[in-house]
Amino acid sequence: MQLTGSEILIECLKEQGVDTVFGYPGGAILNVYDELYKHSDEITHILTSHEQGAAHGADGYARATGKVGVCFATSGPGATNLVTGIATAYMDSIPIVAITCNVGVSLLGKDSFQEIDIAGVTMPITKHNYIVKDVNDLADTIRKAFIIAKKGRPGPVLIDIPKDVTANKAEYHKETPKPLKALNQVSEAELATALKLIEDCKKPYIFVGGGAILSDASKELVTFVRKVDAPVTDSLMGKGAFPGTDPLYTGMLGMHGTKTSNYGVSECDLLIVIGARFSDRVTGNAKKFASNAKILQFDIDPAEMDKNVLITAGVVGDIREVLGLLNERLSQQEHKEWIEKIMEYKGRFPLAYHPDVLTGPYVVEEIYRQTKGEALVVTEVGQHQMWAAQFYRYTKPRTFLTSGGLGTMGYGLGASLGAKKGRPDKIVVNIAGDGCFRMNMNEIATAVRHNIPIIQVVINNHVLGMVRQWQNLFYGQRYSATVLNDAVDFVKLAEAMGAVGIRAATQEEFREAFAKALTLGRPVVIDCQIDSDDKVWPMVAPGKAISEVFDEKDLEQGK
Numbered sequence: 001m002q003l004t005g006s007e008i009l010i011e012c013l014k015e016q017g018v019d020t021v022f023g024y025p026g027g028a029i030l031n032v033y034d035e036l037y038k039h040s041d042e043i044t045h046i047l048t049s050h051e052q053g054a055a056h057g058a059d060g061y062a063r064a065t066g067k068v069g070v071c072f073a074t075s076g077p078g079a080t081n082l083v084t085g086i087a088t089a090y091m092d093s094i095p096i097v098a099i100t101c102n103v104g105v106s107l108l109g110k111d112s113f114q115e116i117d118i119a120g121v122t123m124p125i126t127k128h129n130y131i132v133k134d135v136n137d138l139a140d141t142i143r144k145a146f147i148i149a150k151k152g153r154p155g156p157v158l159i160d161i162p163k164d165v166t167a168n169k170a171e172y173h174k175e176t177p178k179p180l181k182a183l184n185q186v187s188e189a190e191l192a193t194a195l196k197l198i199e200d201c202k203k204p205y206i207f208v209g210g211g212a213i214l215s216d217a218s219k220e221l222v223t224f225v226r227k228v229d230a231p232v233t234d235s236l237m238g239k240g241a242f243p244g245t246d247p248l249y250t251g252m253l254g255m256h257g258t259k260t261s262n263y264g265v266s267e268c269d270l271l272i273v274i275g276a277r278f279s280d281r282v283t284g285n286a287k288k289f290a291s292n293a294k295i296l297q298f299d300i301d302p303a304e305m306d307k308n309v310l311i312t313a314g315v316v317g318d319i320r321e322v323l324g325l326l327n328e329r330l331s332q333q334e335h336k337e338w339i340e341k342i343m344e345y346k347g348r349f350p351l352a353y354h355p356d357v358l359t360g361p362y363v364v365e366e367i368y369r370q371t372k373g374e375a376l377v378v379t380e381v382g383q384h385q386m387w388a389a390q391f392y393r394y395t396k397p398r399t400f401l402t403s404g405g406l407g408t409m410g411y412g413l414g415a416s417l418g419a420k421k422g423r424p425d426k427i428v429v430n431i432a433g434d435g436c437f438r439m440n441m442n443e444i445a446t447a448v449r450h451n452i453p454i455i456q457v458v459i460n461n462h463v464l465g466m467v468r469q470w471q472n473l474f475y476g477q478r479y480s481a482t483v484l485n486d487a488v489d490f491v492k493l494a495e496a497m498g499a500v501g502i503r504a505a506t507q508e509e510f511r512e513a514f515a516k517a518l519t520l521g522r523p524v525v526i527d528c529q530i531d532s533d534d535k536v537w538p539m540v541a542p543g544k545a546i547s548e549v550f551d552e553k554d555l556e557q558g559k
Contacts, residue, residue, distance in 0.1 A: 001171065001172050001173070002169045002171060002172070003169060003170065003172040004035070004135075004166065004167055004168065004169050005132075005135045005138050005161065005165045005166040005167065005168055005169075005170070006031040006032045006034065006035040006167070007035055007172070008138050008139050008142075008170065008172050009032055009035070009099070009138065009142065009161070009166070010032075010035050010036060010038075010039050010043070011139075011172060011174065012138075012139055012142040013043060013142075014039070014043070015143070015174065015175060015176070015177060016068070016142075016143075016146050016177060017067070017177075018043060018068075018070050019042075019043060019044060020043070020044045020045075020046065020061060020070070020418075020421050020422070021036070021043055021044070021045050021046070021058075021070045021071065022045075022046045022048055022053070022054035022055075022057035022058050022061070022069070022071045022072070022414075022417075022418060023045060023046070023047070023048070023051075023054045023071055023072030023073060024047065024048055024050070024051050024054055024072070024073060024074070024078060024081075025047075025072075025074060026073070026074025026075065026076075026078045026114070027074060027075070027114065027163075028074045028075035028076075028078075028100075028101040028102055028103060028114065028162075028163045029072060029073070029075070029078075029100070029101035029163075029166075031101075031163065031166040031167050032072065032099075032101060032161075032166055033072075044421070045072075046417065046418075046421065046446065046450055047446065047449065047450075048414065048417075048443060048446050049440075049442035049443050049445050049446050050440065050443070051071075051073045051078050051079075051081030051085075052081050052082065052084055052085050052410065052414065052440060053413070053414035053417070053440055053442070053443045053446060054071040054072065054082065054085070054414070055071050055081075055082045055084070055085020055086055055088070055089070055096070055098065055414070056085045056088065056410075056411050056412075056413075056414030056415045056440075057069070057071065057415065057418035057421075058071040058085070058089075058097075058098070058418060059088060059089045059094050059096055059411075059414075059415055059418065060401055060414065060415030060416060060417065060418030060419040060422070061418035061419065061421055061422040062089070062094050062095050062096055062418075062422075063094055063398060063401045063415070063419065064376060064398055064401065064418065064419035064422040064423045064426075065398070065422040065423065066216065066398065067095075067422070068095045068096060068097055068146055068149050068150060069089075069094070069095070069096040069418060070096065070097050070098075070099065071085070071096065071097075071098050071099070072099050072100075073098070073099075073100050074100070074114070075100065075101055075102045075114045075115060075116065075118075075163075076113075076114030076115060076116050077114070077116075078100070079100040079102075079116055079118040079121075079160070080116055080118065080121065082098050082100070082118075083121060083122060083125070084406075084408060084410075085098075085408075085411075085414070086098055086122055086125050086126060086156045086158065087125040087406050087408075088403050088405075088408045088411055089155065089156040090125040090126060090127075090155055090156050090405075090406075091403075091404070091405025091406040092210060092237060092403065092404050092405050092406070093153050093154050093155055093210065093211075093214060094154060094155070094156065095149035095150050095154035095155065095156070096149065096156045096157075097142075097145050097146060097149055097156070097157050097158075097159065098122075098126075098156060098157070098158045099158075099159050099161070100118050100158065100159070100160045100161070101160070101161050101162070101163055101166060102115065102116075102118070102131075102160050102161065102162045103115045103162060103163060104162050104163050104164040105133050105162045105165065106164075107162075108162065118158065118160050119131050119158065119160050122158050125156070126155070126156050126157055126158050127149065127154075127156060127157055128148050128157050129157060129158035129159070129160070130144075130145065130158070130159045130160065131160045131161075131162075132159060132160070132161050132162075132165055133162060134165070135165045135168040135169065135170040136170045136171075138161070138165065138170065139172060139173075141159060142159065143175065143177070145157040145159050146177070147180065150180060151180050151183075152183060152300055152301070153211075153214075153301045154214055183300070183317065184317075185317075186315060186317035186321060186322055186325060187315070187316065187317075190313070190314065190315040191322075191325055191326065191329070193313045194296055194298075194313060194315050194326060195326065195329055195330060197294060197296050197312065197313060198228055198270065198272070198296070198326075198330060198333065199330075199331070201269050201270035201294070202269055202335065202338065203267065203268045203269040203270070203335065204228055204229075204230040204268060204271075204272060204333075204335060204338075205230055205231055205232075205233065205264050205265050205268035205270070205271050205272070205293070206224075206225055206228065206230045206231070206232045206233070206242075206272045206274065207232075207233050207234070207235070207253060207265065207271055207272065207273045207274065207276055208221065208232060208233070208234040208235070208238040208241050208242055208274050208275065208276065209234070209235045209237055209238040209273070209274065209275040209276025209277065210235065210237030210238055210241075210275060210276070210404065211238075211274065211275020211276065211298075211299060211300060211319050212238055212241035212242075212274050212275040212319050212397075213237070213238065213240065213241050213275075213397040213398060214275070214319075215275065215300070215318050215319040215320045215321075216320060216397070217241070217274075217275075217319040217320035217323055218240075218241050218242070218396070218397050220319075220320050220323035220324050220327060221241055221242055221274065221319075221323060222242065222243070222246075223323070223327050224323045224326060224327055224330075225242065225246075225248060227327060227330050227331075227332055227333060228272070228330070228333050229332075229333045229334050229335045229336075229339065230248070230272070230335060230338075230339075231249075231250050231264055231338075231339065231342045232246070232248050232249050232250065233250050233251065233252065233253040233257065233258075233265065234249075234253065235252070235253065235254070235276050235279065235282055235404070236252065236281075236385075236389055236402060236404045237276075237402075237404040237405075238274075238275070238276060239252075239389060239394045239400040240394035240395065240396050240397045240398065240399050241275075241397050243393075243395040243396075244392075244393035244394045244395060245373075245393050245395055247343075250264060250342060250345075251351070251390070252389055252390065253265060253546070254279070254281050254282035254283070254284065254540065254546060255281045255282075255284065255539065255540045255546075256386045256389075256536050256537075256538065256539060256540075257282075257538070257540075257546065257549070258346075258349065258351060258390075258538065259345065259349035259538055259549050259551070260342060260345040260346045262540070262546040262549040263345055263547060263549075264342050264345060265289075265290050265293070266290065266292065266547035267292060268290065268292065268293045269292060269293050269294065270293055270294050270295075270296060271290045271293045271295045271296070272296050272298075273296065273297040273298065273299075273311075274298050274319060274323070275298065275299060275300075275319045276299075277299075277304050277307070277308065278304075278307070278308035278309045279308075279405070280308070282546075283308065283309060283546070284540045284543075284544055284545050284548075285543055285544055285545045285546075286308060286309055288545035288546075288547070289309055289545070289546065290309075291545075294312040294313075295309065295311040295312050295313075296311070296312060296313050296314070296315075297311045297313075297314040297315075298314070298315045298317070298319055298322045298323070299314065299316065299319075300317060300318050300319065302314075302316045351390055351391065351537075352537075352551075357506075357507070357530075357531070358504065358505060358506055358509075358510060358528060358529065358530055359530055359531075359534055360383060360384055360387040360459045360530060360534060361387050361390070361391045362507055362510070363387075363431075363457060363459060363510055363528055363530075364387050364388050364390075364391040364392050364431065365391050365392075366507075366510060366511055366514060367392065367429055367431075367457070367514060368391065368392045368393060370511075370514055370515060370518065371427050371429070373392070373394075373395055374426070374427065375399070375426065375427040375428065375429050376398075376399050376401070376420075376423055376426040376427065376428045376429070377392055377394075377399065377400050377401070377429055377431065378401040378402065378412045378415050378416040378419055378428065378431070379400075379401070379402045379430070379431045379432070380403075380409055380410065380411055380412040380413075380430070380431070380432040380433060380436030380439075381402070381407045381408060381409050381436060381466075382433045382435065382436060382464070382465055382466040382467075383433060383459070383461075383465035383466045383469065383534070383535070383536050384431050384432060384433045384436075384465070385402055385431075386466075386536040387431075387459075387536065388400070388402070388431045389402070390536075399426075401415050401416075401419055409439045410436060410439030410440040411436075412430040412431070412432055413430050413432070413437070413440050413441065413443040413444070413447075413454075413456065414440060414446075415430075416428050416429075416430035416454045416456075417443060417446060417452050417454060420452050420453070420454050421452065427455070427518065428454045428455070429454070429455045429456075429457060430454055430455070430456050430457070431457050431459065432456065432457070432458050432459065433458070433459050433460075433461070433464075433465055433466075434458055434459070434460040434461065434462065434484060434490070435463075435464045435465070435484060437456070437458045437490070438484075441490075441493065442497075444456065444494060444523060445497045445498070447499065447523035448497055448498035448499050448522075451522075451523075452523065453520070453521050453522050453523055453524075454523055454524075455514070455517045455518075455523075455524050455526070456494075456499075456523070456524065456525045457514075457526050457528060458490055458525065458526065458527050458528060459528050459530060460490065460527050460528055460529055460530065461530050461531065461532045461534060462483070462484050462485060462532055463479070463482050463483050463484055464481075464482040464484065465532075466536070467482045468482045468532070468533075469535050469536065472535070473535075473539075473541075474541070474542070483532075490503075490525055490527040491503050491525070491527050493525075494523075494524075494525035498523075499522065499523040499524060499525055500520060500522055500523070500524040500525070501524075501525050501527065502516065502517070502524065502525070502526050502527070503526075503527045503529070504526055504527065504528050504529070505528075510526070510528055513526045514526065535552070537551040537552050538550060538551040539551070
């Protein structure tokens with residue numbers, strides 16, 4: 001069957017089960033959009049307000065569903081506008097396929113109108129990328145791209161297609177995607193070493209990262225925790241892999257982790273690290289991190305072993321498979337005294353906030369109460385992100401979507417649209433600071449255009465809160481370029497774009513506003529006015545060990 005490149009592209013997307021694409025058209029990709037028009041009953045296209053929103057939309061769709069997210073962009077600035085979103089997905093190992101179109105093959109390398117070497121630009125931030133110069137190679141390339149995006153440690157793949165290739169014809173034969181081949185078997189020697197370390201330890205701690213979510217290992221993880229009989233902490237990316245309501249859960253680890261987790265990891269004799277990469281935000285001073293412990297790491301990517309922190313032993317493999325094998329072989333362990341000590345810490349060092357005024361933590365806890373912990377929470381980056389991680393108790397994987405590695409301001413709104421399209425059954429709430437919301441607030445228009453009923457909560461402190469917190473604590477209160485002192489009205493802005501806008505300045509006003517938002521079935525923006533000097537506690541100062549974590553009371557007492 002002879003088809004054009006554009007027809008082959010759409011047919012291959014249908015082969016892969018793609019039902020939603022996020023994108024923005026332009027001259028070079030016109031042939032693809034013309035073909036997409038003919039298949040609008042099979043593939044939904046979400047026209048975003050900016051290509052960055054399309055990349056984040058594909059990312060949010062992928063995180064929420066576990067499928068591969070897809071985005072389209074045209075050549076030149078259309079393609080380069082995807083770069084931040086692709087980098088965001090790369091840093092967090094999220095499977096997306098970004099499809100760009102370029103100038104014709106004969107015009108490549110000649111500084112043609114809207115030409116850019118997007119494959120060269122994105123080489124450091126993709127698992128792989130392609131320029132398809134022959135239409136006969138197109139179908140196989142698309143199929144390979146989806147395999148690469150999903151296989152092993154997931155990540156983004158980019159396919160760049162010159163415009164004439166989208167018009168040229170080639171023979172197309174439909175193929176059914178084959179199941180992914182299993183990776184190399186887990187080493188028996190590595191498993192034996194891991195078992196011995198677990199059975200010999202007296203004070204184990206389990207640290208869970210995003211790999212446990214990417215491998216769908218939550219069930220195996222819970223079984224493993226029970227068998228090891230150990231407290232559990234997590235990274236930002238690992239939230240929801242282990243239930244945040246479980247008694248053994250002690251909160252997040254690291255710069256804004258709980259005192260319980262930071263002290264516990266500093267005192268344990270075995271740290272079991274499951275699908276986490278020892279980010280500097282977790283370790284603090286890496287030389288002092290878990291200095292009393294042997295470190296046992298499980299990860300699908302051997303490059304993560306000994307990369308940031310030297311480990312005692314590691315098991316390379318898919319997290320679900322590794323945990324399944326260990327669960328079969330591990331005898332029941334008991335660490336009663338150690339658990340009691342950590343639970344005493346947990347009772348002594350709870351997270352706290354000022355109870356009588358509207359604050360970020362109050363907003364997050366109220367969202368938790370009204371959604372009964374069942375919402376899909378998306379965030380931007382900053383103070384509100386930390387509060388969302390600390391005060392919402394995530395009990396299931398793929399319910400907390402955030403830019404962990406790249407820390408992308410402007411991520412959340414586009415990602416929330418993707419998440420809601422992928423999981424229409426879920427209440428989807430994007431929590432943002434006012435600085436982050438300004439980055440890509442134009443995507444509210446996208447939500448309205450496509451009737452995607454997300455709830456956008458803006459924690460509005462009229463400053464760049466996290467940067468200001470550092471300026472307050474470490475830069476002599478010199479607030480350089482962090483005060484957002486202007487007349488922007490987010491309620492009017494929401495209404496101008498066709499959404500519902502509500503302002504809340506008290507706890508009661510927020511309770512009522514959020515309750516109303518849940519009933520409307522429309523995009524809603526809630527502007528929450530909080531104090532400019534509210535801070536995220538606890539905190540570890542840069543360069544310090546996580547055992548030196550401090551909170552507001554410590555600061556007041558001069559500790």
